[in-house]
Amino acid sequence: MAAALLLLSGRAEAQTQRPAPRPAATRPADTGFRLRGFGEAGLRLFAASETFKAVLGSASGPIFGGGVEALWGRHLGVSVDVGRYQAIGERVFVSNGEVFQLGLETNVSVVPIAVTASYRFPRPRSAVTPFVGGGLNWHRYTETSAFAAAGEDVSATFTGFHAVGGAEWRVSRLVAVGGIGRWLSVRDALGAEPTSVAAAFGEHDLGGFEAKVRLIIGR
Amino acid sequence: MPFKTSNTHMPAPIRTILVAAICTAGVIGVPSLLAQRSLAELGGRLVGEYPLSAIDVGLRAQDPPRPPRTAESTYLSGSIVVKFRAGTSTNARRAMASSVGGDVSAALSNADFEIVRLNGGDDAEQMAARLSAQPDVDYAQARYRVWPMYAPNDPLYSLQWNFPAIDMERAWDINPGASAAITVAVLDSGVAFRSAILRQTAIAWRREDGVVLPALGALDIPFAAAPDLAGPDRFVAPRDFIWEDVLPFDFDGHGTHVAGTVGQLTNNNVGVAGMAFNVRIMPVKVIDGQWDLVFDSPFVGTDDTVARGVRYAVDNGAKVINMSIGRSGPPAPVVEAAIRYAVSRGAFVAVAAGNEFLREPAPQRLAEFGPSVEGMVAVGAVGRDKVRAVYSSVGPFIELMAPGGDFTRGGASSGVLQQTLNLDLVETYTGTVGQYRAPRFDSFGYYYFTGTSMATPHVSGFAALLMQQGITSPAAIEAIMKQFATDLGSPGRDDEYGHGLINPRAALRGMGLAK
Numbered sequence: 037m038a039a040a041l042l043l044l045s046g047r048a049e050a051q052t053q054r055p056a057p058r059p060a061a062t063r064p065a066d067t068g069f070r071l072r073g074f075g076e077a078g079l080r081l082f083a084a085s086e087t088f089k090a091v092l093g094s095a096s097g098p099i100f101g102g103g104v105e106a107l108w109g110r111h112l113g114v115s116v117d118v119g120r121y122q123a124i125g126e127r128v129f130v131s132n133g134e135v136f137q138l139g140l141e142t143n144v145s146v147v148p149i150a151v152t153a154s155y156r157f158p159r160p161r162s163a164v165t166p167f168v169g170g171g172l173n174w175h176r177y178t179e180t181s182a183f184a185a186a187g188e189d190v191s192a193t194f195t196g197f198h199a200v201g202g203a204e205w206r207v208s209r210l211v212a213v214g215g216i217g218r219w220l221s222v223r224d225a226l227g228a229e230p231t232s233v234a235a236a237f238g239e240h241d242l243g244g245f246e247a248k249v250r251l252i253i254g255r
Numbered sequence: 256m257p258f259k260t261s262n263t264h265m266p267a268p269i270r271t272i273l274v275a276a277i278c279t280a281g282v283i284g285v286p287s288l289l290a291q292r293s294l295a296e297l298g299g300r301l302v303g304e305y306p307l308s309a310i311d312v313g314l315r316a317q318d319p320p321r322p323p324r325t326a327e328s329t330y331l332s333g334s335i336v337v338k339f340r341a342g343t344s345t346n347a348r349r350a351m352a353s354s355v356g357g358d359v360s361a362a363l364s365n366a367d368f369e370i371v372r373l374n375g376g377d378d379a380e381q382m383a384a385r386l387s388a389q390p391d392v393d394y395a396q397a398r399y400r401v402w403p404m405y406a407p408n409d410p411l412y413s414l415q416w417n418f419p420a421i422d423m424e425r426a427w428d429i430n431p432g433a434s435a436a437i438t439v440a441v442l443d444s445g446v447a448f449r450s451a452i453l454r455q456t457a458i459a460w461r462r463e464d465g466v467v468l469p470a471l472g473a474l475d476i477p478f479a480a481a482p483d484l485a486g487p488d489r490f491v492a493p494r495d496f497i498w499e500d501v502l503p504f505d506f507d508g509h510g511t512h513v514a515g516t517v518g519q520l521t522n523n524n525v526g527v528a529g530m531a532f533n534v535r536i537m538p539v540k541v542i543d544g545q546w547d548l549v550f551d552s553p554f555v556g557t558d559d560t561v562a563r564g565v566r567y568a569v570d571n572g573a574k575v576i577n578m579s580i581g582r583s584g585p586p587a588p589v590v591e592a593a594i595r596y597a598v599s600r601g602a603f604v605a606v607a608a609g610n611e612f613l614r615e616p617a618p619q620r621l622a623e624f625g626p627s628v629e630g631m632v633a634v635g636a637v638g639r640d641k642v643r644a645v646y647s648s649v650g651p652f653i654e655l656m657a658p659g660g661d662f663t664r665g666g667a668s669s670g671v672l673q674q675t676l677n678l679d680l681v682e683t684y685t686g687t688v689g690q691y692r693a694p695r696f697d698s699f700g701y702y703y704f705t706g707t708s709m710a711t712p713h714v715s716g717f718a719a720l721l722m723q724q725g726i727t728s729p730a731a732i733e734a735i736m737k738q739f740a741t742d743l744g745s746p747g748r749d750d751e752y753g754h755g756l757i758n759p760r761a762a763l764r765g766m767g768l769a770k
Contacts, residue, residue: 087768088768091767091768092768125768127764127765127766127767128765128766129726129731129734129735129762129765129766130766131728131730131731131734131735132730132731132734134728134731136725136726136727136728136731136765137725138724138725138726138763138764138765139724139725140429140764140765142767142768144768177769179767179768179769179770181764181767183425183428183429183764184764185425188764188770189770190767190769190770226768226769227769228769229769229770231738231739231761231766231770232766232767232768232769232770233766233767233768233769234768234769236766
């Protein structure tokens with residue numbers, strides 16, 4: 037009986053269909069102007085590491101922000117991004133490298149605004165696009181402390197430059213995620229005041245290094 | 256009958272009615288108290304407690320200014336200070352002492368040195384020089400006399416220009432007077448720290464003007480704690496190196512005034528303010544007043560006495576040591592060694608820079624090594640206008656300035672006002688022989704004094720505030736004081752103003768990241 041069933045049945049075939057070959061990942065048109073937005077979160081490591089460690093307890097901290105990016109063709113891009121780093125520490129005294137905490141609260145915020153020109157390296161049949169770039173930045177530095185009199189808090193803007201590298205992975209037609217490393221130099225921003233911690237450690241650069249994750253909305 | 260010469264203040268006017276009334280009340284009250292406790296029960300000078308309250312005669316602005324007290328270079332005859340090299344045997348020490356015709360006296364407490372007694376006719380400086388040449392002797396010196404540095408005058412917080420001059424009101428906003436965790440030792444003529452009756456014998460003596468004052472015999476003398484200084488647990492580990500006991504009563508008024516600048520009770524609706532008004536005070540008596548001499552104290556204020564006081568203070572928990580004392584003359588290695596010891600044990604030391612500018616441009620021997628000791632500061636004085644006081648010494652040893660007052664610019668109210676003993680009842684030897692009588696130390700008033708003595712406790716109080724704020728290293732305290740000082744005189748450090756006028760508020764705020 038089984039043999040008869042086998043002889044009478046047709047040739048067995050798999051009951052699934054192989055999907056049609058995927059078209060190349062959906063990419064924006066290789067020509068033309070595109071505008072997209074992004075949000076970022078990451079870690080900032082300050083070049084003035086001893087200074088930040090003395091006052092704020094750590095030379096690094098989280099930074100959040102976002103921006104917009106304009107793309108031309110397959111390779112060129114220009115972005116503007118704004119971030120914000122904020123931390124609370126205490127005023128100190130530094131003597132021969134030893135730090136004495138004075139128990140007076142101080143609030144530090146750094147708001148970098150950066151304009152970056154980038155060159156992209158799209159690869160055929162790949163959703164990952166590496167890029168490199170560089171640009172100018174402006175750092176708004178604010179420091180407020182307990183018992184400050186008029187003129188004793190700090191609010192100033194410093195200019196610097198940066199270099200950036202990373203890659204983005206297109207998840208869908210309108211969404212991509214990226215990983216970015218950015219090195220920033222903001223020279224002669226700290227240490228001008230002789231009775232500052234930065235002057236005590238001889239650290240003058242407000243820049244440093246950032247490692248961030250970026251969520252991109254747009255083509 | 257032995258009598259002693261003295262270095263006295265200028266005679267002061269006598270407040271006959273008030274003083275007579277106070278003395279009469281005291282004389283009537285004291286004998287009845289004597290019957291309660293016998294001398295044998297209490298031992299030594301202490302007869303008993305004095306139950307009457309201290310008398311506050313208020314602001315004494317009517318007294319004429321007294322001239323600045325200057326430090327003469329004198330030394331005791333008959334003995335010297337010797338520091339033998341570590342490991343030198345007892346026999347070797349005796350042999351070296353014998354080589355200068357002397358012998359080693361019994362060991363002293365709080366001392367890493369010895370006193371060598373000399374034959375009566377030998378000059379102490381010459382014998383010290385001979386012993387210093389010995390290879391087993393680290394140093395030897397005469398027992399130079401040490402003096403307080405002040406000029407008294409008279410009184411209430413609006414009259415204390417010295418605190419606004421260094422922005423103390425804003426400093427107190429940051430640190431309101433430190434705390435009882437910090438102890439400041441006042442090495443001085445003693446402090447009016449408690450009530451008591453002491454039995455002392457007044458011998459005949461010759462005043463500086465040649466008048467011989469007669470012996471007064473055995474006296475029961477009342478003492479009271481300064482009302483605007485004393486409080487529960489305010490005073491710790493009192494020690495007297497002039498009388499070798501634990502009763503460092505102020506027979507002069509200088510020490511109590513200095514202690515007032517350090518820690519006068521503040522915000523108590525009484526009298527005047529002090530720098531670090533919550534600290535504990537350690538009274539350590541290391542210099543004598545006139546009455547100590549009249550009462551024939553076993554010791555007087557010499558380098559070795561001061562050195563023992565410094566060591567005692569730090570060994571008993573003092574974190575700040577105030578030395579409103581000084582002298583000119585040869586160096587003081589015994590004091591320098593003691594101060595280095597104290598700093599190495601975590602104590603900050605403030606020393607008066609001296610009032611010798613008008614007299615002679617000589618270095619102040621207890622202050623001159625300040626720049627070489629990180630954690631010790633030599634303090635000069637400015638007047639009300641923040642210009643160097645006319646008497647304040649100058650030299651490479653000047654490190655910081657603080658308010659010390661200057662009567663030549665602004666008159667009597669240009670001194671530093673604090674509470675101290677009623678000097679009319681203390682300096683009872685300044686009038687005629689018929690007016691000479693026993694002192695009493697249970698009456699107080701507010702007086703203007705001037706001198707680097709008055710400047711120095713500002714720095715000591717400042718150090719106490721910094722310690723409370725979190726800076727526990729004496730070297731760091733000195734560094735922050737200098738870094739935030741207000742530059743005066745020539746830009747940068749100079750011999751007249753040192754690093755400048757202390758700025759407690761700026762130092763207490765410390766450093767920010769960028770400013």
